[in-house]
Amino acid sequence: MTDTQTLLETRPPSVATLFLERVAATPDAEAYRYPVPPESGQGPDGWKSLTWAHAAERVNAIAAGLMDLGVRAEERVAIAANTSVDWILADLGVLCAGAATTTVYPSTNADETAFILADSGSRVLIAEDAGQLAKARARRAELPELAHVVVMDPAGAADTDGDGWVLSLEQLEKRGAAYLEAHPAAVTDAVARITKDQLATLIYTSGTTGRPKGVRLPHDAWAYMARAIESIGLLDENDVQYLWLPLAHVFGKVLTAGHITVGHVTAVDGRVDKIIENLPVVRPTYMAAVPRIFEKVYNGVAAKARAGGNAKYKIFQWAAQVSRDYAKATQNSLRLTGVATAPAGLRAKHAVADKLVYAKLREAFGGQLRACVSGSAALAPEIGYFFSGAGIHILEGYGLTESSAASFVNPGDSYRTGTVGKALPGLEVRIAEDGEILMRGPGIMQGYHGLPEKTAEVLEPDGWFHTGDIGELSPDGFLKITDRKKDLIKTSGGKYIAPAEVEGQFKAVCPFVSNVLVVGGGRNFCTALLALDEPTIMAWAQENELRAGSYAEVVATDEVRALIQGHVDELNEGLQRWQQIRQFRLLPRDLDVEHGDLTPSLKLKRPVVEREFASLIEDMYAGSREA
The missing domain is CATH 3.40.50.12780 (ANL, N-terminal domain)
Structure with missing residues (x-):
């Protein structure tokens, strides 16, 4: 049996088990770094460290606190928060309690948040702040199974309901510590009872139409992923990972599993606008x-x-x-x-x-x-x-x-x-x-x-x-x-086109583009909707002394259209005739998550964008002769 086979075939039933093994193996090693307010004076460059042993103290307290609230094996605990060290510790607390995590993007609106909480049957919601709490509170009557909301930010944890429905994460951890005094083996026993087929995570896919679907991932899926990542040797214990991806997304979630089994340092900060600022400080490998x-x-x-x-x-x-x-x-x-x-x-x-x-x-x-x-x-x-x-x-x-x-x-x-x-x-x-x-x-x-x-x-x-x-x-x-x-385009002339391939090539030749959507299904030629990167095109406009003011006004100018036409011409030179972009339209704004054009992981929602800008698409084909 090879080392890889050994790693995979001897994997424990859960990441919760891997976490306890990691803590026992390297309790004093640095596990996490996370940003703290500059005025706190904690840690170099505003970052603080957490060892595996200290992380375990909090994880055990969260797990025991959830047990004290009545959460049992496989019952769902939802997390609606941005990426942070608290998100990771809360998730590990859920897993170590033998429960299952329901992930909710913090950008999800109140209606869809309520749907996910109800569909998953979540018993507890761990919310980032008052804003996330408000989404659940507004729909409380529709969520009879939601017994408690735990708020990470103590400032947003006011129990205005007066019935103990809301408590802070700090209060949950204190309850957990007290629970462990009375039941010191509660967490280790719960982890020992986890079976590989037991539900660990419900991740709701970002549907382009209709309601999202909850994907059921068992504990064994994460244990397998952790060991498979370890086996390929991409990372070792000396690495420093910079983690900013949304942990409600499966890509971010799997990184936490790999981190536990390898044992390297992970610097966590989900603020996307801080990435450029953080990189020289964190100096990730x-x-x-x-x-x-x-x-x-x-x-x-x-x-x-x-x-x-x-x-x-x-x-x-x-x-x-x-x-x-x-x-x-x-x-x-x-x-x-x-x-x-x-x-x-x-x-x-x-x-x-x-x-x-x-x-x-x-x-x-x-x-x-x-x-x-x-x-x-x-x-x-x-x-x-x-x-x-x-x-x-x-x-x-x-x-x-x-x-x-x-x-x-x-x-x-x-x-x-x-x-x-x-x-x-x-x-x-x-x-x-x-x-x-x-x-x-x-x-x-x-x-x-x-x-x-x-x-x-x-x-x-x-x-x-x-x-x-x-x-x-x-x-x-x-x-x-x-x-x-489902995205392959078949033109009316019978030619198949992979739009992502053409879109990727355009991003390489045009430094101004932000998002691009190629259209052509059932048509006799291809067209494109183009959204430009606002800082880049606005800087170009200033350099070229365009008198237009706003982004929408700039992209509507003849000068910008001529600029982009040059890049479209460059793209077309490298394409087959049936792949070429014959017409394009510049969108009056960029595509984003807030308008529903992109998923939280920044994937393009093609049907949504095509519906929203249908008039522009029809305009590009107006008067065209179908082949």
């Missing part, structure tokens, strides 16, 4: 992100170079191309010969570009970054090659909520940009006749909560899960995602 973050960094670097004048911008463009060429050459060389190298002339150019551009880029990421993992959506290959050649190694991965997130990931030094890597150990994969990716393994969900018919649509009796994604497997096991099965 490892970070996971969604493609939009890398796209924004790329656009920001390009905009800064452009603002420095024509000479600086030409240097950046030259360096960007050198970076891509270097990445392609070294990755291809490694694949063919086992050694990553490039022609001498390219190496010389790369060395110059490194001093002028790449070194500054790496320093912006903290200067210690070994690797980034990108998931949740496709990263444009040309952007991936740019970062790769600059020494920011982005390892694309692939998975779904229904597969506990981390199904495929690129292997360390031998990663291949444009692919999502290889299957994790223990996962079976095959490609169906129509190109759909099918998976089977311990990370696959039990099914959709209370929806047996929906479950049967995607999960076969023998365990094969239909992902809904189209892909190709290389002979040595690297997977390339082509598109979502």
Whole structure:
């Protein structure tokens, strides 16, 4: 039996068990770093540390506190909060009580929050603040099973109901400490009783239409994920992870499982607007992100170079191309010969570009970054090659909520940009006749909560899960995602087009774009809706002395349309005729989560956007002759 097989086959039934093992193995090692207010004077640069032993004290108190509230095995406890160390400790407390966590995005409106709480049958809600509490309080009459709300922020934990329905997290932990005095083995006994098939997490998918579905993930799914991540050797105990992803999303959640089994340090701060500020302070060696973050960094670097004048911008463009060429050459060389190298002339150019551009880029990421993992959506290959050649190694991965997130990931030094890597150990994969990716393994969900018919649509009796994604497997096991099965466009001329592929290429050639949606299903040519990155285009407008004021006014000008037309023309030069964008419209605002255009993990909701901007789409096809 190999070491990998041993790790997987000897895994305990739950991450709760792995957590207790981690605490016993390295109690005094640093587990978490988290930001504190500057005025508190705690920790260097406003960050405080928590050892595994101290984390366990709080986790045990939360677990025991939930038991004291009457929460029993597999009963649901919802968490509605932004990413923080309290979120992680609360989740571990739920798991160590033998209960199951229901995740709720803090951006979820009151109506959908109430639906999730009711559909999951959650007994307790752990809410971030008064705002999250208010959503539950407004629908309390519709939530008879919700016995208590625990509020993380003590300032928002006022029990105005007067019946003990609301308490603070601090009060819960005090109740837990008292409970443990009377029942000292309560938590360890609860963990020992957990079985691998016991429900651990209900994650509600961000549906593009209708109500979201609750994905049932058992304890064994997380234990498997933790050990599989450990087995591939991507991380070790000396790493420092910067974690900002929403923990209500499966991508963020799986990172917490990997952290426990490996035992490295995780710096936690869910404030997206603090990422650039935090990176030089945290100096991470490892970070996971969604493609939009890398796209924004790329656009920001390009905009800064452009603002420095024509000479600086030409240097950046030259360096960007050198970076891509270097990445392609070294990755291809490694694949063919086992050694990553490039022609001498390219190496010389790369060395110059490194001093002028790449070194500054790496320093912006903290200067210690070994690797980034990108998931949740496709990263444009040309952007991936740019970062790769600059020494920011982005390892694309692939998975779904229904597969506990981390199904495929690129292997360390031998990663291949444009692919999502290889299957994790223990996962079976095959490609169906129509190109759909099918998976089977311990990370696959039990099914959709209370929806047996929906479950049967995607999960076969023998365990094969239909992902809904189209892909190709290389002979040595690297997977390339082509598109979502349901998103493939078939033109009226009978040609199939993968919109994500065209959209990704446009993001690589146009540094002004934020979001792009290619349209063309049932039509005789393709069009696109384009949303521009506001800071970037507004800076360009100022440099070019446009008199338009607001973002909407700027994107409506002839000058901006001509600017973007140039990039569309550049895109079309590299496309087949039937893929080319014949017309486009610039949207009066960017697409975002608040308007419902994007999921909380920043995926595009195509049907929503197409409905909202239907008039613009129809305008692009007005008078066209159908083939």
